[in-house]
Amino acid sequence: MIRLHRNYVRxxxxxxxxxxxxxxxxxxxxxxxxxIPPYFTATASLVAGKNEAIxxxxxxITMQEMLHMCxxxxxxxxxxxxxxxxxxxxxxxxxGPLPMHIGGPDFTVGIEAFSxxxxxxxxxxxxxxxxxxxxxxxxxxxxxxxxIGAFYRALQAKIVELGDGIFEPSSLPxxxxxxxxxxxxxxxxxxxxxSAVRAIDIIVLQGEGSSSSPYESPDVLAHxxxxxxxxxxxxxxxxxxxxxxxxxxIPFDDNGVYPLRPNCKLAQFTPGTQAHTRLAxxxxxYNSLLNALHTCFNGQPGRLDAAIxxxxxxxIEAVALVQTPVAPGSAQNVGPSFEYMxx
Amino acid sequence: MSYLDQPRLNFSGMFQxxxxxxxxxxxxxxxxTFTPEKQKLSKDSWNPExxxxxxxxxxxxxxxxxxxxxxxxxxxDPAIGMLLENARERVYGKLVDLDPQQQMVSAIxxxxxxxxxxxxxxxxxxxxxxxxxxxxWKRQQHESAFHDQTLxxxxxxxxxxxxxxCDHGSPLLAALHAxxxxxxLSINMNLYGYGRDPSIPRYTLxxxxxxxxxxxxxxxxxxxxxxxxxxxFSNVMTPAHGVSFFTCLVQEQRRRISADFGNCxxxxxxxxxxxxxxxxxxxxxxGNPDGPLDTVSAASVAILGEVGYQNGNARAxxxxxxxxxxxxxxxxxxxxxxxxxxxxxxxxxLLTPVAGSGEVPSSYQVLVQESFGGLYARADSIxxxxxxxxxxxxxxYATRYGQPLATxxxxxxxxxxxxxxxxxxxxxxxxxxxxxxxxxAGGRAQLRIHAPAAGPGNPRGYIDGQLYGIGWQxxxxxxxxxxxxxxxxxxxxxxxxxxxxxxxxxxDIQPILQQYANLYPxxxxxxxxxxxxxxVVAHVRILDLAFSLPQSDPNHMPVTRDLSDAxxxxxxxxxxxxxxxxxxxKGKAAAPRTAPPNEAEAxxxxxxxxxxxxxxxxxxxAYQAYQARQGGKP
Numbered sequence: 001m002i003r004l005h006r007n008y009v010r011x012x013x014x015x016x017x018x019x020x021x022x023x024x025x026x027x028x029x030x031x032x033x034x035x036i037p038p039y040f041t042a043t044a045s046l047v048a049g050k051n052e053a054i055x056x057x058x059x060x061i062t063m064q065e066m067l068h069m070c071x072x073x074x075x076x077x078x079x080x081x082x083x084x085x086x087x088x089x090x091x092x093x094x095x096g097p098l099p100m101h102i103g104g105p106d107f108t109v110g111i112e113a114f115s116x117x118x119x120x121x122x123x124x125x126x127x128x129x130x131x132x133x134x135x136x137x138x139x140x141x142x143x144x145x146x147x148i149g150a151f152y153r154a155l156q157a158k159i160v161e162l163g164d165g166i167f168e169p170s171s172l173p174x175x176x177x178x179x180x181x182x183x184x185x186x187x188x189x190x191x192x193x194x195s196a197v198r199a200i201d202i203i204v205l206q207g208e209g210s211s212s213s214p215y216e217s218p219d220v221l222a223h224x225x226x227x228x229x230x231x232x233x234x235x236x237x238x239x240x241x242x243x244x245x246x247x248x249x250i251p252f253d254d255n256g257v258y259p260l261r262p263n264c265k266l267a268q269f270t271p272g273t274q275a276h277t278r279l280a281x282x283x284x285x286y287n288s289l290l291n292a293l294h295t296c297f298n299g300q301p302g303r304l305d306a307a308i309x310x311x312x313x314x315x316i317e318a319v320a321l322v323q324t325p326v327a328p329g330s331a332q333n334v335g336p337s338f339e340y341m342x343x
Numbered sequence: 344m345s346y347l348d349q350p351r352l353n354f355s356g357m358f359q360x361x362x363x364x365x366x367x368x369x370x371x372x373x374x375x376t377f378t379p380e381k382q383k384l385s386k387d388s389w390n391p392e393x394x395x396x397x398x399x400x401x402x403x404x405x406x407x408x409x410x411x412x413x414x415x416x417x418x419x420d421p422a423i424g425m426l427l428e429n430a431r432e433r434v435y436g437k438l439v440d441l442d443p444q445q446q447m448v449s450a451i452x453x454x455x456x457x458x459x460x461x462x463x464x465x466x467x468x469x470x471x472x473x474x475x476x477x478x479x480w481k482r483q484q485h486e487s488a489f490h491d492q493t494l495x496x497x498x499x500x501x502x503x504x505x506x507x508x509c510d511h512g513s514p515l516l517a518a519l520h521a522x523x524x525x526x527x528l529s530i531n532m533n534l535y536g537y538g539r540d541p542s543i544p545r546y547t548l549x550x551x552x553x554x555x556x557x558x559x560x561x562x563x564x565x566x567x568x569x570x571x572x573x574x575x576f577s578n579v580m581t582p583a584h585g586v587s588f589f590t591c592l593v594q595e596q597r598r599r600i601s602a603d604f605g606n607c608x609x610x611x612x613x614x615x616x617x618x619x620x621x622x623x624x625x626x627x628x629x630g631n632p633d634g635p636l637d638t639v640s641a642a643s644v645a646i647l648g649e650v651g652y653q654n655g656n657a658r659a660x661x662x663x664x665x666x667x668x669x670x671x672x673x674x675x676x677x678x679x680x681x682x683x684x685x686x687x688x689x690x691x692x693l694l695t696p697v698a699g700s701g702e703v704p705s706s707y708q709v710l711v712q713e714s715f716g717g718l719y720a721r722a723d724s725i726x727x728x729x730x731x732x733x734x735x736x737x738x739x740y741a742t743r744y745g746q747p748l749a750t751x752x753x754x755x756x757x758x759x760x761x762x763x764x765x766x767x768x769x770x771x772x773x774x775x776x777x778x779x780x781x782x783x784a785g786g787r788a789q790l791r792i793h794a795p796a797a798g799p800g801n802p803r804g805y806i807d808g809q810l811y812g813i814g815w816q817x818x819x820x821x822x823x824x825x826x827x828x829x830x831x832x833x834x835x836x837x838x839x840x841x842x843x844x845x846x847x848x849x850x851d852i853q854p855i856l857q858q859y860a861n862l863y864p865x866x867x868x869x870x871x872x873x874x875x876x877x878x879v880v881a882h883v884r885i886l887d888l889a890f891s892l893p894q895s896d897p898n899h900m901p902v903t904r905d906l907s908d909a910x911x912x913x914x915x916x917x918x919x920x921x922x923x924x925x926x927x928x929k930g931k932a933a934a935p936r937t938a939p940p941n942e943a944e945a946x947x948x949x950x951x952x953x954x955x956x957x958x959x960x961x962x963x964x965a966y967q968a969y970q971a972r973q974g975g976k977p
Contacts, residue, residue, distance in 0.1 A: 048868045180884055273544050277400065281359075284429070292432040305888055306433045309898035312870060312885065313434040316394050319869050328542075342463045343431045 004100040009146045012154040018079040018166035024155060025076040029083055030099040031148070032069040032203070034092045035126055036062055037338040038109055041260070042123075044318040044336060045113035050256025054114070054230055057250075061223050066311075067182050068203045073297045074175045075159075075199060078190035079166045085294035086287070091340045095263050098126070102148065111335055113260040116252065119231045127224040129208035152204050156197045164192040176301045181308065214243060258322045260335035269326070275334045278321045285314050287341045345529040345567045346499070346556035347592040347601045347670065350409045350518040352458075354427045355552040355665040356402030358534060360438045362449075362547075363393030366862045366903070369443040373805040374854065377861045386490060389539045390547060392865040395902040397438040397451050402427040402551065404458070406666035409515045411599065411674065415666050420515040422458070425466065427555075430455035434897045436471065439904050441726055441835055445810050448475035448726045448833050452904065453897030456502060456530070458516075466511050467520075469502030469528060473895065474565055475726045476534070477829045478606055480587040481580040487613035488540045492549070494580065495535035497606045501564045502528040502555075522557035529558040533605040533668060536613035550615055552605060552668040561785075563723040563738070567592055568786070569745045570691050571719040572607075573825045574711040575635065584710040585609050585620055586693060588827055593686055593745055598676035600625070600686070604650055605669030607711075615664060616657050623650040624694045624707070625673060627686050633716060633821045636709040638697055644707065645682050646694075648673040687744055690717060715824040717744035718817050720752050720782075722790065722832050729774070730908045731839040732796035736789045737832055739782065741817065747786030753779045754790065755814035755831075774811055774836060792832075798839030805858075807907060808837040837907035846917040847930025848876050855910055859901055880926045887918045 012024045039062045046055045073083040084090060092098060095110030103109075103125055112118055129149065159166070167190070177189050190196050205216045207223050214225040214236060221229070225236050228245060235247030266283060269276035292307035318336055326332045365371050365388050371381050382391050404425045407414040417424045429435055436454025440446045450473050457468040475498075482495035505526040511517075520526055532553035538545030562568070569592040574582040589607040593600045602625055609618040626644040628636070650671055651663050675682045690713035696704035723738040741748045754776060775793040782788040792813070799809035814831040846852060853874070860867040860874035871886070872878035879886065889900030890911055906914075922928045 179888075274546060277359075277544070277548065280400075281398070285434070288431055288433065295432055303432065305892075306898070308885065308888070309434050312898075313394075315870060316865060319392065319865065320394075343428065343459065 003104050004102050004146060004148060004151055006146050008100045009151050009154045012151065012158050015158050015162070018081075018162065021079060021155070021158065021162075021166075022076065022081040024151075025072055025079075025081060026084060027100050028072040028152075028155070029069055029076065029085070030090060030092075031102060032065055032072055033085075033090070034098045034102075034109070035065050036069075037091075037094065037111055037336070038118075038122065039065065040314075040318075041111045041336050042114040042118060044315070044322050045258045045260050047256040047258060048319075050253050051114070051251075053250055054252060057226050057230055058114075061226060064206045064223070067186060068206070070176055070182070070187055071199045071203055074177070074187075074190045075196050077171050077175050077297065078168065078196065080168045080171065083294070083297040085297060086290040087294075088340050088342075090290065091338055094338060100151070102126070110263045111338065112262040113335065114257050116231050116233075119227050123227045124224060124231065127207050127222070127227060129222070129224055149204050149208055152200050156200050159196050160193050162193075167192050167196075174297075174299050174301060176296055176304055178301060179304055179308075181304070258333050259331060260322060261326050261332040262335065264326075264335045264337045266337060266339060269334075273327070274324050275326055278317070278324050279334055279337055282314065282317050282321050282336055283339050283341055284343070285310060285317055286336075286338055287343055289314060290340075291343065344522065344557045344559045344562055345592070346531045346554040347567050347569065347590065347603055348522070348529075348556045348594075349411065349601075349672075350515055350522060350556065351407060351670070352404050352422060352515065352519065352555040353406040353553070353666060353668040353670070354402050354555070355405045355550070355668065356427070357400040357548050358402075358532075358551045359396060359398050359400055359548050360537065361394045361396040362390060362438050362440075363395060363863055363865065364388040364390045365864070366440065366443055367446065369803075369806060371862060372443065372858060374857050374861065375805070382861075382864045384541065389490060389541065392868075393547070394865055395437040395439065396435045397454060398429045398435040399427060399456070399551065400548065406668075407515050408670075408672060409518055411597075411672065413666075414515060420513050421460075421511065422466070422513040422515045426459045426461050428457050428459045430897075431457065431465070431468075436897055437902050439902065441475075441728075441833055442808075442810055442905065443806070445812075445833050445835070447479060447829070448477075450475040450726055451498060451500075453895060453899065455897075460511075464511070465506075465508060466513070466516055467502075467505050467507045467526070467528070469505035469526075470895075471530070472500045472503055472564060474498050474500035475724075475833075477565075477725065478588045478827070479580070479829060480582065480606075482535055482587065482606065482608075483610050483613060484618055485612055487536070488538055488543045488545065490539045491613055492537040492539055495533065495606060495610075498532045498534065499565050499567075500530055501558050502530055519555070519557060524557075524559040527558045528555050529562070529564075530555045531603070531605070531668075535606075535610060536615060538613065545613065550613070552615075552664055554603075554605070554668045554670060563721075563740055565723050565725070566590070566721055566740075567603075568740055568742050568747075569593070570717070571714045571742075571827070572691065572693060572711045573714045573827055575825050576828070579828065582711075584708070585618070586623075586710045589693075589711070591625070591691055591745075595683070595687055598683055599672060599674055600647060600691075601670060601672045602650075603668075603670050604652065605664075608650075608652055608669070615661060617652050617660055617664075619653065620710075621695045623652065623710070624648070624696075625650065625671070626692045626694050626707075627682055628690045628692055628712075629681070629685070631689060632712075634823075635825070636692065636712055638706050638708050639692070639694070640706050641704055644692060644694065645679050647675055647678070647682070647691075687746070688717075690715075690744075713744075715821045716819065718742075718748070718750075718820040718824075720750075720815055720817050721830055722815075725829075725832050727792065727832065727834045728904070729792070729794040729834055729836045731794055731798040731837065734791055734793040736791050739780065739788045739790050739815075741782040741786045741788075747782075747784065749782055749784050749786065750817055750819050751779055751781050752788065752790075752815050753818060755816070774813075774834065776813065790832075792834065794836045796839065799836050801838045807905070807910075808835050810835055835905070837909075840907065840909050840913075842909055842913035842916075844916075845920060845928065846913050847928040848879075848917070849930040849932045851930070852879075852914060852917050852927075855906070855914065863902070876929055883918050883927065887915065890914050890918070 015021050043055050043058045095108045175189050216222045232245030234245045237247035289310040296303040324334045414420045437452045440449050452473045454471040458466040476496035479496040483493035507526050532551050537549030567590045569590045572589045577583045587607040591602040625647045693711040694707035697706045700706045720741040727735045741750045780788040802809050811834040812831050856873040867873050871882045892899045917927050
C-alpha cells in the first residue's frame with residue numbers, strides 16, 4: 001500500500017482558508033509530476049518495434065499523470081494560488097523519495113530502464129489503491145501513514161467544507177483547459193466545490209480504480225491494475241472468484257530493452273563526449289518544458305501548445321540518448337536525467 | 344546597420360545541426376521504389392534518424408567592441424562571459440534544405456536566441472529570422488575525422504521582437520540597445536568544422552564564431568551593404584589564392600574600416616587552426632583598375648593594416664578568432680591622409696608580400712580584390728517557396744563602393760534545374776518577373792516574382808514542384824567581373840494540385856505522408872507512423888496543431904517546410920472531417936493494377952546526372968553550365 005505521512009493529510013484537514021490549501025495542492029502537483037520521469041524513462045528504454053504493447057500501456061498512464069498535474073494546477077489556480085513548476089525542489093532527487101514521503105521512509109524511486117521488477121517494486125507501489133481489489137494478495141496499512149487516496153479525499157472534504165466562496169471567478173481565464181488535449185469530461189474548468197470534487201475523483205479513479213472495481217471506466221483499467229498486467233504478462237480478467245491476471249498474454253521481449261545505466265547525472269559524464277552532449281540537450285529541453293508549463297499555468301494558458309511541442313521533442317531526443325553508450329565501447333547506455341537547471 | 348557596425352558583441356562555441364540525411368538523395372522521394380534498406384546508416388546517409396534540430400552549444404560572449412575599444416573580459420564589461428543560449432520555453436530551431444536538388448541554401452527556421460547571465464537573468468531574447476547560409480567554400484583543408492564536412496559558410500540574419508532587460512550594468516549592452524531600432528539586432532555566424540562521423544564526439548556538431556550588432560529598419564537583414572571582396576575561384580569551392588569572399592564596412596566620418604575575416608581564411612583542421620598564408624594586409628589601391636590584379640607595387644597601394652590571425656602561437660591565434668570572430672577594425676585617421684580622401688572611390692585589396700621583396704616589401708601579391716568598379720547587387724533573401732499564382736517580392740540592393748547606387752539590374756534566364764528529358768513532354772511552366780529593373784536613389788528595387796496559376800506541371804513526378812534559380816547582372820559592371828557564385832535566388836515553385844473537398848486517406852493523404860515516413864524515420868519509428876492510418880488517426884490533435892502552425896514556428900510540420908499550401912490545407916481538412924466512426928475518412932485502397940499504364944499516365948522519368956543523386960547537385964550543375972558558357976574558364 002502506497003502511503004504518505006499522516007501529517008500531510010492532517011494539514012489538509014486543519015485548513016481554515018483557501019491559502020491553507022495552497023501548500024497541499026502544490027504538493028499534489030509535484031506528486032503527479034514526480035511519477036512522469038520514471039514512467040517516461042521506462043517507455044524510452046523500450047526498443048522501437050519491440051514491446052510496443054507495454055510501451056503503449058505505460059505511455060497512456062503517463063498521459064493521465066499529465067492530466068492529473070493539470071487538474072491539480074487548475075484547482076490551485078481556481079482558489080487563487082500560483083503553481084510553482086520551474087523552481088528548485090520541484091523535481092525530486094532521483095533516486096529518492098517522492099513528494100510527501102510517498103511510500104514511507106524506505107521507498108525510493110529511481111530513473112531506470114524497463115523491467116518487470118521495476119513495475120512491481122516501484123510503479124505498482126506508487127499506484128497502489130486505498131482498498132485494492134484482491135488479486136491474489138493483500139496489503140496492510142501502517143497506522144502512522146495514510147494513502148494518496150486518503151490525501152485526495154481529505155482535500156475534497158475540505159474544499160466542500162470551505163465552500164464555493166474560496167473560488168475566484170477571475171481565475172477562470174488562467175486555467176488550462178483548452179486545446180482538446182484531454183477529453184472535456186476529464187479536463188474542465190474548476191468553478192466551485194462541485195467541479196473540484198469531480199476533478200479530484202478523476203485523479204483517484206484513474207490511479208486506483210474504485211473500491212469495488214479495478215476499472216476507472218467500463219473499458220479502462222486503473223493504473224495499478226494496468227501495471228499489474230504488465231508485471232504478470234497477462235491481461236486482467238474476471239474469474240469465478242474475483243479478478244485474476246489470466247487473460248490474453250502481454251508479451252515481453254527482454255532483448256527489446258536498452259541497457260540504460262540507472263540514475264544518470266550530467267556530472268558523471270565528460271564534457272565534449274557524445275554522452276554528455278546528448279544528456280545535456282535532454283536536460284535543457286526538460287527544463288524548457290518546466291519553464292513552458294510554469295508560464296502556461298501562471299497566466300498564459302495559450303503556451304500549452306509550445307509545452308506539448310517540447311514533450312514530443314523530449315521523446316525524440318530520448319531516442320538518440322538511450323542508444324548512446326555511457327562511454328565508447330561500454331555495454332551500458334545513457335539514461336535520461338531529470339535535473340533542475342536554471343536557464 | 345549591421346553586426347559589422349559598433350557596438351558589437353562576439354561569441355564562440357559549438358552548434359549542432361542534427362539534419363536528417365535520407366532526403367539527400369532525390370531518388371529516395373520515389374515512394375514506388377523506396378525500400379527500408381535506404382533508411383540505414385551509410386556514408387551517404389550518415390544521420391538517417393536526424394531530428395532537424397539546430398541549436399547552439401556552450402556559446403559564450405568572448406569579446407566586444409565599444410567606441411573603438413576592444414573588450415575581452417568581464418572586467419572590461421559584464422557582458423563578456425555571458426551565454427548566448429537557445430530558447431528557454433520552446434523547442435530548438437530547425438535546419439531545413441530547400442529541396443534535395445538545392446541543398447546549398449539550408450536555412451535555420453524557428454530559432455530563438457537569448458543572452459543569459461547564467462544565473463537566471465536574460466538580457467535579451469529575440470527570434471532569429473529564417474536565413475539561408477551563403478558564401479559556402481572549402482575552408483577546412485584537411486579532414487580531422489572520417490568524412491568531415493570541410494565546407495564552411497555564414498548565416499546572417501536579424502533577431503526580431505527582441506525583449507530587453509535593462510538593469511544589467513553593462514555599458515556595451517546599453518549602447519547596443521540604444522543603437523538598435525526597436526531593439527532589433529543584426530547577427531552573423533561563421534560555421535565550420537562540422538563532423539559527420541557517428542563514432543566521434545563532434546558527430547552532428549561543428550564550431551561557430553559570430554557577432555551581434557545593431558540593426559535599423561531599411562537595412563538589409565542578410566548581408567552587409569559594404570565593400571564586397573570577390574576572389575577568383577579555381578574551382579567551385581576553392582578560391583584561387585586561398586582566401587574566400589569577405590565584406591568590409593568603411594565609416595568615413597570615423598576614419599574606420601571594419602573587415603570581416605570570419606569565414607574567408609582557410610583552416611587546417613576542424614578545430615579552426617589557421618593555415619599559414621603569410622602576412623595578410625588590407626589596402627586601398629591608389630589607382631582605379633577595372634580588371635584583375637596579380638601583383639602590385641608598394642607605391643601603388645596604401646596599407647590600412649595587418650590581419651591579426653597569425654599573432655602568437657596557435658592558442659593565441661584561436662583566442663584572436665574567438666574574441667573577434669575574425670573582425671578587424673582599422674583606424675586610418677593617423678595614416679596617410681590620401682586614404683581618407685580616396686577610400687570611398689578606390690578598390691580595397693587583400694595583399695601578401697611577394698617572397699623576397701624585402702623586409703619592407705616592395706611588391707605584393709593580390710589575394711582578393713573588391714568587386715570591379717566597386718559594383719555589387721544582391722537580393723536580401725535568396726530563398727523562396729512559391730505556391731501557384733503566388734507572388735513574392737525580393738528586395739534588391741545595388742551599391743558602388745558600399746554606397747547606394749541608382750542603376751539597372753538585368754535578370755538572368757531562369758534555370759529549370761530538373762527537367763524531364765523523356766516523353767511525355769511536360770510543361771515546366773515559367774516564373775514571371777521583369778527582365779530588368781532600375782534601383783532607386785537608395786539603391787533599392789523590388790523584384791516581384793510570380794508563379795503561374797497553372798504551376799510548373801509536375802515535371803519531377805514523384806517530387807513536388809520545380810526548382811528555379813534567378814541570377815542578375817549590372818550592365819555597368821565590367822565584363823568578366825568575378826562574381827560570388829552564391830549570389831542568386833533559389834525558388835521552389837509548387838505544383839498546382841486539385842484537392843477534393845472531402846479527402847480520404849488512401850487516395851489523397853497516404854501518398855503524401857508515406858513520403859515523409861520514408862524520409863524521416865525518427866518521426867515514424869518513434870512518434871507517429873505517418874504511413875499507417877491507425878497510427879495517424881490516433882494522433883489527430885497533435886497533427887492538426889503541427890500542420891496548422893505557421894512556418895516560422897519551430898513545431899511547424901512538415902519540419903522540411905516543403906509542402907504546398909494546397910496540400911497542407913487538404914491534410915487539415917481531412918483531419919477535421921471525421922466519418923461516422925469519428926475518425927478521418929479512410930477511403931478505399933487502390934485496386935492492384937492489372938494493365939500496364941498507358942502513355943498519358945506514364946510517370947515522368949527524371950534525367951539524373953550522377954552528381955544529382957549525391958546531394959550537392961543543382962549548384963554544381965549550374966556552375967558547370969556557367970563554365971561551359973565561359974569556354975571552360977572558372
